[in-house]
Amino acid sequence: MSESQSPNAPKRPLSNVAKYSLLFASWFFLSAISFYLGMNLMQNSGSSLVLKDLPKTGNTNPSVVEASTPSLGTPSEMETTNPTDSKPTTSVEEEVMETPNFLPDENVSFRSSAWSTDWTAMKKTVHLYNEIHPFIYTMKGGLSNTGELISTWSTSSRKERVQELRALNPNVKIIPTIFRWENPKEKIQENIGMGGRNDIRDHHIQVIVNEIMTYGYDGIDIDYEGMSCDKKEKFEEFFALLAKEVHKKGKLISVAVHPKTPAEKSKKKELQCRGLSKPIQLDFRENWRGPTTHDYAFLAKHADRVKIMAYELHPRKYHNPGPGPQAPNVWLKDIITYAKKRVPTHKLYMAIPTYGYDWALNCKSSAKAIYHSDAQRIKAGTHKNRQPTDINRILNEENKVASWRNLSKFSDIHKNRAYEDPSLWYTSGGCDRVAFYMNRRAFEEKMTLLRKYDLGGFSFWQLVTDNDPEINVYLSKLVQGQLPPVEKAKEEEEPKEETTIQNTESKETVKVSESKPKSKSKTKQF
Numbered sequence: 001m002s003e004s005q006s007p008n009a010p011k012r013p014l015s016n017v018a019k020y021s022l023l024f025a026s027w028f029f030l031s032a033i034s035f036y037l038g039m040n041l042m043q044n045s046g047s048s049l050v051l052k053d054l055p056k057t058g059n060t061n062p063s064v065v066e067a068s069t070p071s072l073g074t075p076s077e078m079e080t081t082n083p084t085d086s087k088p089t090t091s092v093e094e095e096v097m098e099t100p101n102f103l104p105d106e107n108v109s110f111r112s113s114a115w116s117t118d119w120t121a122m123k124k125t126v127h128l129y130n131e132i133h134p135f136i137y138t139m140k141g142g143l144s145n146t147g148e149l150i151s152t153w154s155t156s157s158r159k160e161r162v163q164e165l166r167a168l169n170p171n172v173k174i175i176p177t178i179f180r181w182e183n184p185k186e187k188i189q190e191n192i193g194m195g196g197r198n199d200i201r202d203h204h205i206q207v208i209v210n211e212i213m214t215y216g217y218d219g220i221d222i223d224y225e226g227m228s229c230d231k232k233e234k235f236e237e238f239f240a241l242l243a244k245e246v247h248k249k250g251k252l253i254s255v256a257v258h259p260k261t262p263a264e265k266s267k268k269k270e271l272q273c274r275g276l277s278k279p280i281q282l283d284f285r286e287n288w289r290g291p292t293t294h295d296y297a298f299l300a301k302h303a304d305r306v307k308i309m310a311y312e313l314h315p316r317k318y319h320n321p322g323p324g325p326q327a328p329n330v331w332l333k334d335i336i337t338y339a340k341k342r343v344p345t346h347k348l349y350m351a352i353p354t355y356g357y358d359w360a361l362n363c364k365s366s367a368k369a370i371y372h373s374d375a376q377r378i379k380a381g382t383h384k385n386r387q388p389t390d391i392n393r394i395l396n397e398e399n400k401v402a403s404w405r406n407l408s409k410f411s412d413i414h415k416n417r418a419y420e421d422p423s424l425w426y427t428s429g430g431c432d433r434v435a436f437y438m439n440r441r442a443f444e445e446k447m448t449l450l451r452k453y454d455l456g457g458f459s460f461w462q463l464v465t466d467n468d469p470e471i472n473v474y475l476s477k478l479v480q481g482q483l484p485p486v487e488k489a490k491e492e493e494e495p496k497e498e499t500t501i502q503n504t505e506s507k508e509t510v511k512v513s514e515s516k517p518k519s520k521s522k523t524k525q526f
Contacts, residue, residue: 104130104171104479110450111457112479113307113349115177115221117152119161121465126169128475130457131305133221133254134161137178137211145191147203149178149211158215173218175254175305178208182226182289192224192231192238205242212251219252219304227293229273229280236298243302254305256351257294260284261334284338296342306343307459310335311353314436316367322410323359323367325389325421325436327352329449336453340491350450351459352443354467356421358435362403365431371466375437378424387422387441394425400432407434420445440470447478452489 104112104127113131116122122132136158140148153161162174180188193201212220222242227235239255246253263269263285270279271292280292300306313331314324332350339348358370358378379385386394391414395401401408421442424435450458460467477483 102476102480103127103169105481106130106171108479108481110447110455110478111349112475113457114460114463115351116460116463118462118464121463121467122161122165123168124465125463125472125475126165126172128472128479129169129172129463130479131173131175131218131459132165132463133459134174134176135179135462136176139178139180139186139188139191142186143189144187145189145200145204147191147200147207149207162216173252174216175219175221175252176211176217177221177223177256179223180225182228188224188227188231188235192234194231194234201238201241205238205245208242209245209249212246213249217251219246219254221254221256221305221307223256225256225258225309226290228289229271229292230275232273232280232293232295233276235293236295239299240302252304253302254307255299255303256307256309257296257299258286258291259308259310259335260286260291260294260296260338261331262338296339300343300347304347305349305456306339306347307349307351308335308339309351309461311351311461314357316357316359316369320410321413323357323361323407323434323436324391324410324414325419325423326356327446328417328419328421329446330417330419332446332449336450336455340453345454346456348455349457349459350455351461352438352446354438354460354462354464354471356435356437358433359406361406361432361434362400363431365433370435370437371464372437372439372468373466375422375424375435375439378426378435381426383424383426385422385424387439388418388420389423389436390418392417404432438471439468440474443468443471444474447474448486451483451486454488 108130111130112128113133114129115133115135117135122134126132134153136152137149139145140150151158165172165174180186182188189195190197190200191204208220211217220242222239224235243253261284263283269282269287271282271287272279273292282292284291296306310332311326313326313328314321336350354371356370357367358374359367391407392411395404395408395411398404421436422439424437426433426435447458
């Protein structure tokens with residue numbers, strides 16, 4: 001045996017090449033393990049995803065591109081909302097799910113539904129809803145469309161989460177939403193056949209139907225918002241064709257529409273919109289581009305659900321009409337008056353906000369969204385809690401009103417109104433502030449109003465873990481049909497005289513705004 005073969009011979013040191021090879025192999029091995037564990041953790045988490053275009057990644061369904069996840073504020077503001085202003089959808093750690101001791105009654109006449117991107121909230125409260133709209137789809141492409149969709153749930157998540165929701169509530173109808181708000185970077189063009197692209201429109205329809213059937217959804221919810229008036233007829237053609245194909249499969253189709261309130265008879269106008277075969281009848285006050293494209297009567301002929309997005313009466317920007325509640329009953333009543341004459345009541349749903357806004361009254365500070373935990377934090381300090389909220393009375397009683405420039409200049413629109421919505425008046429950082437928010441008492445009053453009119457149900461924008469938990473107590477009775485009956489409302493005539501809900505002027509020459517109205521009357525950001 002040679003010296004090199006002797007068991008007692010000293011070992012030769014590793015060469016530099018061998019050392020670097022061993023180090024690289026170790027690093028690669030540890031990285032692979034970390035990546036594997038990380039992906040499993042992400043897949044099992046309930047976080048929401050940011051809607052953005054990504055290249056196709058070998059999905060089993062080539063029409064859908066997976067995306068990573070976002071955070072929301074209001075449906076029509078997804079493209080402009082600052083994520084730091086939005087409520088995180090995963091701010092509460094996931095809790096152990098408890099099986100409810102009841103299931104929703106499928107035969108209730110007033111149904112509970114919600115839009116949501118918060119997977120934890122969906123799992124935790126699915127037993128409180130007859131219908132769930134996972135807010136997970138948008139269009140692929142920006143200024144031009146290909147008919148394809150992007151989903152914030154992965155291929156496997158779509159299958160697993162549908163099964164999990166049905167295991168928790170076998171009676172729930174799962175109707176995902178496809179959302180797009182028109183803005184300078186995103187359009188709703190070819191997907192509805194604009195520019196003669198019926199081939200892309202038809203492909204878009206097939207993609208949607210394939211999604212429904214592949215993942216076992218109960219239907220689809222179409223939420224195409226902010227469209228310019230020239231798209232009205234093409235959108236209607238698209239929707240009628242899609243509804244026909246969806247119904248062939250025995251599935252449901254829902255449509256989310258902008259809110260409208262009736263115009264006085266003397267101010268009804270016709271809008272001549274380029275590209276349309278006939279003028280649009282402006283028998284409603286909201287003469288900006290979104291509402292002009294949503295014809296309630298036409299859509300109701302083809303849809304199973306017409307969901308009116310009744311929120312954002314007081315947008316968070318410091319434009320007219322300034323601070324106030326997002327969906328007061330006085331406004332909801334006008335929306336219902338208009339809609340009931342155009343939509344069968346069993347198809348008509350009113351969408352109610354779960355959030356409010358917190359405004360600065362006398363300093364330059366951006367308004368911000370407020371949820372249940374925010375209201376609790378404000379209540380822990382010095383504050384005045386008002387419910388109902390009579391703004392004109394407050395302006396007369398408070399001694400600091402002279403400096404409340406962001407509210408006092410809009411006092412006229414609150415005249416003779418006391419809102420059921422609660423409000424918190426407090427000081428922070430030397431700035432007087434007011435926060436309107438949602439609690440159970442206000443929610444119950446809104447639901448009582450909707451039930452008086454025999455509507456088909458309501459939808460929440462949006463279901464998150466930070467909603468007032470007391471609302472869930474009410475919902476448990478609602479979906480079980482345990483609420484006492486309410487006195488039915490009498491049929492109301494559309495107004496003959498001016499009532500100032502929204503500050504829109506009537507002019508002989510009607511011009512439709514190409515952007516959001518200063519007093520926007522509707523909205524889905526995370």
